[in-house]
Amino acid sequence: MTIDLAAEISFQNPEKNNKQFIALKTMGNIAGTSIDRSTYTFIEPPINNFNQPIQPNEELQAKYRGAEAEAGFIWNTNKNKKQIHLSPVLSFYSRSLARKISSLKSEYIEEEKYSLHGISAGMGFVKPGKTTIHLQAQVFQPLYDQVTLYGRYIGIPYHSLVSNKSLNFKAKIQISKGNYGWTLNLESLNLASAENPKSKSIEASQAIIPSTLLTYFF
DSSP states (O other), rough: OOEEEEEEEEEOOOOOTTEEEEEEEEEESHHHHHHHOOTOOOOOOOOOOBOOOOTTTTTTEEEEOOOOOOEEESSSTTTOOOOOOEEEEEEEEEEEEEEEEETTTEEEEEEEEEEEEEEEEEEEEEESSSSEEEEEEEEEEEEEEEEEEEETTTSSEEEEEEOOOOOOOEEEEEEEETTEEEEEHHHHHHHHOOETTTTTOOOEEEEEEEEEEEOOOO
């Protein structure tokens, strides 16, 4: 479970039917997640008086943090529209996600960082009224992505070679009335795999991130 903080600034000429926007969001863990040791393997660090091996039955936890930034255009945004209408969106999108592995003794083991940067396009469905309902779905194509592995092992940190740029998806439902709104987001990130002869390889994985936001509109 994480806490999200987000802000968005939009610009629109009253005579135009489109607006530009910049949105930022950050997230961070409020509780760790237990790791299944039967499916998780890591490189044993060199053993010395200050660095003892991790026992096979010692519990490990993962903590996540990340951020996203988006800037682009939305069409059909005239506030005088009273009918149900569609609202296309096109944007530049950047997403980062990090997973830190540690033991319950607070020993730092390793951390994976994923960065995805590219273009996002989608369509919104808007139902105006005293209570406005806005549905939006977007697809995100990374143009550049990178996996970085940090840790206390020989050969780390090292920037790994990324082997794929898979499509990603995000969707939201927003209900707003007056200056207040509630949003439910769902994001599916297909994280790249990496092959690195100087440290361990990282298999491709998927992060499905649901989140909710309470919003105040200035």
